[in-house]
Amino acid sequence: MPRIAIIGGSGVYDPKLLENVREEFVSTPYGRVRVKLGEYDGEEIAFLARHGEGHSVPPHKINYRANIWALYELGVERILSTSAVGSLNELMKPGDFVILDQLMDFTKTRHYTFYDGEDSPHDRKFVAHVDFTDPYCPELRKALITAAKELGFTYHPTGTYACMEGPRFETKAEIRALKILGADVVGMTQCPEAVLARELEMCYASVAIVTNFAAGISREKLTHTEVVELMARKSEEIKYLLMKSIKYIPKERHCACKDALKGATGD
Numbered sequence: 263m264p265r266i267a268i269i270g271g272s273g274v275y276d277p278k279l280l281e282n283v284r285e286e287f288v289s290t291p292y293g294r295v296r297v298k299l300g301e302y303d304g305e306e307i308a309f310l311a312r313h314g315e316g317h318s319v320p321p322h323k324i325n326y327r328a329n330i331w332a333l334y335e336l337g338v339e340r341i342l343s344t345s346a347v348g349s350l351n352e353l354m355k356p357g358d359f360v361i362l363d364q365l366m367d368f369t370k371t372r373h374y375t376f377y378d379g380e381d382s383p384h385d386r387k388f389v390a391h392v393d394f395t396d397p398y399c400p401e402l403r404k405a406l407i408t409a410a411k412e413l414g415f416t417y418h419p420t421g422t423y424a425c426m427e428g429p430r431f432e433t434k435a436e437i438r439a440l441k442i443l444g445a446d447v448v449g450m451t452q453c454p455e456a457v458l459a460r461e462l463e464m465c466y467a468s469v470a471i472v473t474n475f476a477a478g479i480s481r482e483k484l485t486h487t488e489v490v491e492l493m494a495r496k497s498e499e500i501k502y503l504l505m506k507s508i509k510y511i512p513k514e515r516h517c518a519c520k521d522a523l524k525g526a527t528g529d
């Protein structure tokens with residue numbers, strides 16, 4: 263049973279670090295999910311490509327609830343993910359790693375919770391308001407930071423991620439506004455992925471890779487090609503970062519993530 267899962271974002275479509283990889287289709291109340299399972303360092307690890315292996319699913323159409331529920335069904339407790347981002351912070355340059363610690367949600371049409379009351383397609387038909395003060399697991403963040411430091415990568419130990427609906431990139435005015443609001447980087451997939459993991463009391467952290475300066479800061483036109491090309495150039499470093507981070511993930515969970523539902527339902 264995999265305790266740890268990796269969700270690969272743009273440019274991260276296969277688990278290059280796993281051995282004896284096999285594929286499983288996991289049925290969930292939100293649909294079927296294709297998950298790869300393999301071994302690394304004596305541990306069974308689950309991997310899923312957020313956009314599908316051929317990058318066929320755009321950010322606003324990803325079945326986040328099925329993905330996270332599937333990992334929960336497999337027994338996953340800890341999720342590490344990658345996110346390709348634009349930077350609004352001149353100190354966070356293309357190629358830099360940002361270990362996210364905060365996020366802001368500007369998405370519009372997504373499904374944000376498992377707890378839809380009576381409408382829930384599972385037996386968790388209660389209302390739940392989880393704490394999301396710190397949206398990322400401190401223990402996973404520490405593992406990522408320790409690994410990035412040890413590998414000598416250019417990284418930033420904190421960063422605020424603004425999640426936009428997409429699939430278009432931003433206007434200059436939107437980036438100007440997000441900068442005033444305190445965002446460091448901008449992407450399209452952390453919401454609702456992070457909160458859905460929290461709702462199932464799973465630990466979640468994301469390493470953002472800056473692929474470009476955001477609209478209006480970059481002098482160039484923004485392209486998905488540039489994003490995927492930079493991610494391809496960083497694929498080895500991303501693999502090493504994930505491999506080393508996994509070694510630093512404590513076996514025991516002492517973070518608040520595991521008790522996220524305590525007090526959330528009013529009982």
Ligand SMILES: O=P(O)(O)O[C@H]1O[C@H](CO)[C@@H](O)[C@H]1O
Pocket residue numbers: 270271272273312313320321344345346347428449450451452485486489490
């Ligand atoms: O967040 P990931 O999955 O890395 O993908 C990022 O890359 C795409 C834009 O090029 C968007 O989907 C954005 O969210």
Ligand SMILES: Nc1nc2[nH]cnc2c(=O)[nH]1
Pocket residue numbers: 346347348349426428430431432448449450473474475476477484489
């Ligand atoms: N929303 C958004 N996502 C990205 N992913 C990579 N670069 C960007 C960007 O500039 N904006």
